[in-house]
Amino acid sequence: MAEIVVQLAPEVPELTVSLQPPEGHASVRWVKEELCRQDPTGAAAPESFCLCSAAAPELALEDAAQLTVGVVLLLLDGEAARSANEARCRAAHEEAECWAREEAGREAAEAECWAAGEETECEAAGAQHWADEAEWEAAEAERWVWEEAEWGAADAARWADEPAHWAREEADRQAAEAERWAREEAEREAAEAERWSREQAEREAAEAARSAREEAERRTNEEEEAQRRAREEKAGWEAERLAREQAEREAADAARRAREEAERRAKEKEEEAQRRAREEEARRKARKQPLSEAEKRAMDGQRIAIIMHGTRGDLQPFLSLALGLLACKPRPAVKVFSDEDHCNSLRQFGIDCARSTDTSSQQFLQTRKGIRAMTEGDLQICFDESCDGEDDEYWERQDGPQIDWVKEVHGGLDRFGATLLIYNDLTRGYARPYSMTRDVPAIRVLLQPHGIPSNEIVPLEVQRRVVREPDTPVLRLWMMVVQWSAEGCLTDEHSQPEVPIRETPESIYDMYFRIEDAPEPVLCAYSEALWPAPADWPQRNVEITGAWKVSREEQGERASKGTSFFNEGQHQRCTEFLRAGRPPAYIGWGSMMVHSPEYMTKLAVSALCAAGQRGIVLAGWAGLSPSLLPTLGDEARRLREYCAKNVLFLKAAPHEWLFPQCACAVHHGGIGTTQASLGAGLPTVVTPVFCDQYDIGEHVQKMEVGFATDQLAKTSAEEIGRAIRACCEDGRYRANAKRLAALMDQEDGVTRTLDILKRFVTGEWRTGEWKRRHMDYKASLRARRREVQHAGAGLFKTAAWTVDLGKRYPVMAEYWASQDRLFKELEQLAREQKLWYVKAPSCLARTEKTFSAAEAGRFLEFALLQELQREGSRLQVRRRKGVGPVGGWVSIAVPGKEIVAKIDSVERLWAVMDLCNKRRFETVRLGRRRQ
Structure with missing residues (x-):
């Protein structure tokens, strides 16, 4: 719908007319005719329109082009023309009257002039002629003006009737056009329907023919396949029989080989056991055999x-x-x-x-590095060069x-x-x-x-x-x-x-x-x-x-004399404490110290209080003392009261003499103290600090002769107290410890060592x-x-060592072979760009791809992961090497940090493995420079 603005005359207000052009467009002629039809004044005529369009200012009146929808301004000039004609007639009439008056006045003036000048009658007659001529011309001008006005009125009436005529012609034209279009559309649809019916019939006929042909070919193929199968079945009976017999022979051979291998291994194992038994028996006899x-x-x-x-x-x-x-x-x-x-x-x-x-070990362990190593449970901190500077004075004395x-x-x-x-x-x-x-x-x-x-x-x-x-x-x-x-x-x-x-x-x-x-x-x-x-x-x-231990008698004798190595003058006091009540629990951490002496003192007394046991606490290198207990608060007062009644602190302790008089022992799990406590038949609680103490604690717990707690800096008084109470109240642990002590009591380590040395000197050195x-x-x-x-290929040949280890240890040979197979698979995954490694210190894996899924575990740094599928920034992976869960979904990166990285070549794979090995060498150092 287009809005047309029509202005009939300068003094007439604008008229807005809404038009609906056919098919969305309007020709110039159609617009003008439609405006003439809708003009309420009846003064418009098609020829009197002047077109102005903001959308197409270059469009002329005679153009037959289509107008786009928009605001089109048409100036209706029919009434303006009529008004102009009337104005021109009035002006011409007025001009003629003015000219006639002027001419009549002039002629009258001339006549008067001629009369005054006594002109001849001829001149008077001429003047009269000119007067008559002027009068005629004035009459003629007046007639022309009125005729012109009548003509204009007639033209206006004729143009007023013209829009109706155009409307009838346009309606007839549109009706004829619609009829023609309907007839052509019907003919076209009929032709299209006929064509579609003909093509559908042709397609159905072709499909039917193809189906029939394919069915015939299928039946032919089935017949040929049945015939081939019949021939193959008939010809393959013998081959199947031969293959079955071959498979049975191979299976029997494999079973026989497996049985022979199992028998060989069992025989070798039995022979090895017998050989070991013979050697052990020989050693026993050698031990019992008197020296020459x-x-x-x-x-x-x-x-x-x-x-x-x-x-x-x-x-x-x-x-x-x-x-x-x-x-x-x-x-x-x-x-x-x-x-x-x-x-x-x-x-x-x-x-x-x-x-x-x-320097001494005591000085070494009491440095800041040493205390931190014991607190964190890692001896290698003492030799970690990255911590240099913490104890420069000590290392200057050591290194120089x-x-x-x-x-x-x-x-x-x-x-x-x-x-x-x-x-x-x-x-x-x-x-x-x-x-x-x-x-x-x-x-x-x-x-x-x-x-x-x-x-x-x-x-x-x-x-x-x-x-x-x-x-x-x-x-x-x-x-x-x-x-x-x-x-x-x-x-x-x-x-x-x-x-x-x-x-x-x-x-x-x-x-x-x-x-x-x-x-x-x-x-x-x-x-x-x-x-x-x-x-x-x-x-x-x-x-x-x-x-190797000092006998109980020797320790008791020296303790009674008050040596600094055993009891330091506290022997009498210790004896009185032992006689004053039920057997106490022993707590001693020897040369170990975590956090501070105050922390360890409170831990020992609190553990005894939690267990409800009397106790003897060894001061050790940390210098534990009741004076180090806290002084403020109700808990501090309760601990001090309990300590004064139930706890004895010793500077040194003769283990072989003291332990048989105790109920249980709590210590760090050093091999010497462990042998002393178990050798005395004491259930033992191991609170490991570092090194072998973890394994010794696990070994004690596995043998059911005691318990192993968390690392000393991380355990609690309640945990130690529960273990002490179990050791004292559960007779199973004491019974197991007594049986072990009976076996250990049959050993005389020093005597056995002296016999070995004597035989070595006699049989090896002197000969x-x-x-x-x-x-x-x-x-x-x-x-x-x-x-x-x-x-020149290296300063030491680890390849030769690998071969040697494979010969000495079958488990290592199997491991090297499995690693060869694994790295071949990893190289293929790298070529296929399906291999990733954990670049961050760790990588969280979930059971599903959603972030809300349960955690599957964490892959540690340098773990090699096989890509199973990828969805955006999430990977489903399977662990192929390294530490972590079997598999899961991981994120490739988080904002500002890459979690896993792709290994896209074999060279990249080996570069990552080299970096992994270097990192391990950097992480763990033996500290040989300071040994």
Whole structure:
């Protein structure tokens, strides 16, 4: 619908007319005719319109183009023309009258002039003529004006009737057009219907023909297939029979091979068990067999040097060994090299000592690093170079003269004239170089089973920091320890070139994995009843001697004399406390300290209060004391009152004398204290701090002779109190501890060790057999070192170690084979770009793709994930390597942080694995520079 603005005359208001053009458009002619039809004045005529359009200003009156819908302004000029004609007539009439009057006046004036001038009659007649002519012209002008007016009126009347005529013609035209359009549309639809019917009939006929043809072909094919199957079935009966017989033969062969393999393995296992039984029986007989006269006098002339560092728990076994050596007849010369504090304690027993370092383990553990390591349960913090600067004064004393101390100890050994060295792992850097340069036997001593590789024992160096991947043997962690130690050797070789003799990667590997080939035995100074040898340990050169301990009688006698090592003058008070009531619970953490002495004092007293037990608390290196209990509040008052009535604090405790008089023992799980408590038949509560103490606590709980709590800094008084109460009230734990104590009581570790040493001196050292094996071993080390250095492919050959481990441990051979298969699959996934790795420290996985789904677990850093499907920023993955759940849905990234990254090539895969290994080496350091 278009709105047309019509202005009939300047003095007439505008008229708005609504038009509905046919098919949305209007021709100029149609618009003008329609306006004439709707003009209420009847004065409009088509020819009198002037077109103006904002949409098409260039459009002329005679154009036949279509007008678009919009506001179109048409100026209606019919009435204006009529008004103009009338104005022109009036103007012409007025002009004629004016001209006639002027001409008549002029002529009259001329006539008067002629009359006054006495003109001739001719001139008067001429004037009259001109007057008559003027009158005629005036009459003619007046007639013309009225005729013109009549003509205009006639034209206006004619144009007024014209719109009706146009409307009738337009209606007739539209009716004819509509009739024509309807007739053409009907004809077109009829033709279209006929064409569609014809095409549909043709299609149906073609489809029917195709279906018939396909049905015929299908039947033909079915007949041919039936015939072929019949022929194949007839011809394949024999082949099937032969295949069935072949499969039965193969199955029978496989079953026979499996049965033979099982029988072979069972036989080998039985033979191994029998061999072990024979060896164990031989060892028992050897232990019971009295020494020969030569062996009894083996210590004659021997000069035995003991080199040890460590805590009070490390010192006491070597104290008992030194006392046992000094009790031999004939008596050897014995000298102990240790720190100043240990030397002072040993001198109380009449043992010759010399310093081997200017720092002690007590000083070391009481540094900020040491306390943080014990509080966090990670010994490696003490050797973490990233923490340097916390205890600079201590490390300056330790690092500066360390090389000089090695030379000092070697000089002291030379002056002593040592013929045999006995050392623990903390003094390996002193003993092994001396043995290699002076050709003196050096016997390694282990106080716990964590120094010999086994698939059943986690090494001390990775107790907490390395999370083992599923299906990864524990021996893989031992291999990592050897690699880290070898790296430390090579670092020392470059940073300390002035040291002439040092460990090499080959000697480190031999010390762990070739113990049976070593010239000297390894002595395990702990109870075999408590911790039997694992099945995969070396079959020779390892001797579990039993615990080295000072006898109960010896401890009681020395405690009564008030030595600082046992009771420090509190023996009488301790005796009176024991007699004053029921057997107490013992709580002692020895050299350990977490948080602060105040924290540990409150923890001990609160645990006894929670258990409702009397107790004896060992002060230890932390210096626990009742004066450290809190003083403010009702709880502090209650603890102090309970402590005053029920708790005794001791500076030192003779375990062998004290423990049989107690109800249970609570301690950190050191191997020495554990053997003392269980050897006395005491149910034991282990509150581990770090290192082997975690395993010992689990072992105690597994044997049902006590409990293991959370790490000491994380456990609570309530947890310890519940364990104390269970140990005291449940007779099962005491009965199990008593049975274990009876077995341990049959062991005499010091006597067994002395017999081993005497037989070694007699059978190996004095015969020259040790010297021969020792020189062969040195030559082998030199040859292997030259071979590796000459190869130029690396300073130590881990590939050769891998092969050797596969031969020694079947579980490692299976592991290496599975890793080969796994990495082939990972390489293929990388090529297919279906492999991802966890780039963040961890990655949360959910069971479903929605964020509200349950958590499946967390993938740790560098876990390799196979992409199963992807929806936007979410991935469904399956763990192929690393630590985490089996699978789940993970997010690729969060705002500002990438969680997982794609591995799009084999080179990228190996780069990620190299980075993973480097990160592990950075995370766990053995701290060889400070050992």
